[in-house]
Amino acid sequence: MTDTTDQPDQLTQMFRQQVEAAQTMMAPFAGGAMLPQVGSDEMEQWTAVATNLQAQWAQFQSEAMQRAQDGGPMAGWMDPAQMMTLAQGWAAQWQKMLDPQSQMKAWDDGVKVWQAALGKAMPNADASEPAELPHSDKRFKDEKWRGHPAYILIHQTYLMIAEKARELVDTMPGLDEDKREQMRFFSEAMVDAVSPANFAVTNPVVLQRTIETGGQNLIKGMEHFLNDLRRGQLTHTDANAFKLGENIAVTPGKVVHETPIYQLIQYTPTTDKVLETPLLIFPPWINRFYILDLNEKKSFVRWALEQGISVFMVSWKSADTSMAEVIWDDYVRAQIEAIDHVRERLDVEAVHAIGYCVAGTTLAATLSLLVQRGGADKVKSATFFTAQVDFEKAGELLNFVDDTQIAALEKMTTDGYVDGRVMAATFNMLRGTDLIWNYVVNNYLLGEDYPAFDLLHWNGDVTNLPAKWHQSYLKDLYRDNKLVQPGAIEVDGTPIDLTKVKTPTYIQAGKEDHIAPAESVWRLQDHFAGPVKFVLAGSGHIAGVVNPPEAKKYQFWTNENEAESLADFVAGADEHPGSWWPNWLEWIKSHGSDKVPAKGKRKPGGKGDTVIEDAPGRYVMSR
Known part of the structure; x- marks a missing residue:
């Protein structure tokens, strides 16, 4: 056994030695000043x-x-x-x-x-670099x-x-x-x-x-700080720099259908002929849809139109008191209704469907429900942008789904909905250094002007969530992982079984995604029975998706061989520079390349076509 009786003396001696060493090392700087000299008026x-x-x-x-202490929204x-x-x-x-x-x-x-x-x-005169x-x-x-x-x-x-x-x-x-x-x-x-x-x-x-x-x-920083306290949200960008329909979300189109939960936008074609099978996009209702239509150079919508695709977009309503009873079943029914409306409007048998994030999770349930009700042929192909169905490896968001934290979130409910600022703060916490403290320093301490950045504007344009849906989503999917357990969840009275889905599927994951980790997204293919193509894109949850070919940024990986895991996929993958969008387009065309003239109801708002209003519509404007 080591004798410790003299260790306090050893520590004391060590302390004295290190203080003397520090004093010796500080000596060359003894006359230095930490700050430039300032006058008394300025310092005051x-x-x-x-x-x-x-x-x-x-x-x-x-x-x-x-x-x-009162158990309010700031409770632990x-x-x-x-x-x-x-x-x-x-x-x-x-x-x-x-x-x-x-x-x-x-x-x-x-x-x-x-x-x-x-x-x-x-100081080191011999050193050429620090x-x-x-x-x-x-x-x-x-x-x-x-x-x-x-x-x-x-x-x-x-x-x-x-x-x-x-x-x-x-x-x-x-x-x-x-x-x-x-x-x-x-x-x-x-x-x-x-x-x-x-x-x-x-x-x-x-x-x-x-x-x-x-x-x-x-x-100036104090002004920024107090304004943020008033609005209850950290500001990342100049709020006056963007206006929907003018310099953001500007792709021409019409709202052709509306329900209490969503509006359906049909975009005006830009080619004389279009693919016979239209594209229907389900964006996440946690955010605004225009992440896919930021501006002319970044818009996935505009790019798809230029490739000769008829594009429809769902614009979800930000929850208010009228949506207090809305649950997940309502979003699944809304997706099926939108699919049927597009089919009827254009007189086509099927659509290509895209589900982004939580709307992709919901699309998986929608496909299962359609299979069991004899409607699987209504969706010719399904594409999933950074979407999860198996939440075992769902990443850092799992830190917010134990019973205590779910109860704390429930206390934040206002009139049947969760304020979007709560979700924004949660997502910001996932990257606190970049999305919180970086802006604390820049906005509050350095007093810098806000940048005019469309992506940050979208990120701060929060949406409210139906409280009942939010609670069940956290409990049933994130916490209990029921979606991948056949029959564990019912939607509209029908048990969900993803193993029955045979729809051709394209899965895109982001290599650096911290919201839907690539390993979690990868698992989607383990639960479908149909053909699946998996693509791993560079960057994360947003930039990995919104990556137009003209930008020549990032890269993506494909692997035509069987892979048992994401690690196996990466080990045998081929790396391709730039955007994965053209790869997706080639895949879409492999499921039907027939074209039809872009006329009649293929051009929304034309002669004899009743529409509701111009895109981007009222729902995306509501706060």
Whole structure:
């Protein structure tokens, strides 16, 4: 057994030695200043603005805590019993870390970081490039983070502590893997929140901007901050830069059908002849449909029209009190109704259907229902954009579907629907550094103007969700994974069995998708009985889908051989540069290339054709 009686003295001696070493290394910088010299008037102005910001934030925190105590929308994700269990786990880990040997190791690790950081900050006339620091992160890439040893110590120490926090979760005893993954997620969220980049006094880029502008950046940032508090949502882009139907969602078309849940848009053809079988697109009702019609250069709709396809788009209504009783069955029935309406309108036997994200999940159930009711031939082919049916590997969103968190979400219900801002905040949390804290720094601390970015505008254009649908979706699909259990779910009185679906299927997944992970999307083909083509696209949930050929961005992978897993698929896949859209078009044409003249009701709003209004319609305008 190791004798530990003299270890406190060893730690004391080590501390003294390392302090002396740090003092020695700091000596060359003793006369340096962390900030440029400023006059008293400017510093007074900066202090006043900073104090104001701090007071406002403290008030907001107080209000949030009160709402949490009242069980309101800001209530925590975990109940007291869970929090106590996790706290005990943390305490056990910290106690373990406080034994003498662990203390010495932790101290030694910290000293190494400090020594390396300070040592590499020392002037070196022989070095042509800055020395590499022990830890790196894109949040600290600006050279100002290396401009003074104090800033090096701040961000390098933070990154070291973040690393230790991750190790703590990974080694915490008494947790099953699901709970451990949940702890990883929320621990990472907390670590991101306390980054020194997020605070004016510890961010040299912000401090420099403050000196340069006399604090005007913080005054402007306060305006942004308060406006976001008023609207209850983080702003990513200039709200006045885009207007539906004018410079976004501008592809010409008509609303040709309407129900209390959706409008059906038919787009005006741009070719003299079109494929006989039309295309019907079901976008997710979690977002607005115009992600597929952002502008002329990015629009999947416009591109499909140019390829000679008759295109229909469903525009879902953002939920309000009138949709309080809407459940998943209603969305399945709506898809079948839309399919039948297009068939009747154009007098065709079938449609090509696309389901994006949650609408793709629903399309799978729709196909099963059609099979069992003798209507499988109504859909000639089905395409799935980043859609899941098997939720066992559904990724980070699984961190939000235990009973406690579902109950917390239920408390956020307003008049039968879930405010779209709740879902937006959830999705932002999945990429907190990029979608939350990056904008906190840019908008609130640096006081930068909002960019005019159509994709970010769409991302912030939230939709409300029917509460009953939302609850059952989280419980039945995400939590209990019932959709892939034959007969476990009924829709409109009919048990759903995906193994009966024989419709030719094209599945697109995003290699870096964090909402519908590629491994989860891959599993869709395991549950269908028909022919399936799987394509893995570069990028993620949005950019992996919205990737027009003219952009010449990213790549995609195909594999004509049998593959047992996504890893096997990738190992034997052929990589192709650019967009996967032409590959999809070739596949669509392989299921029928006959063309018909683009006249009559193929041109919506023509002579004798009754339509409701111009695209993009009223439903997408509603807030």
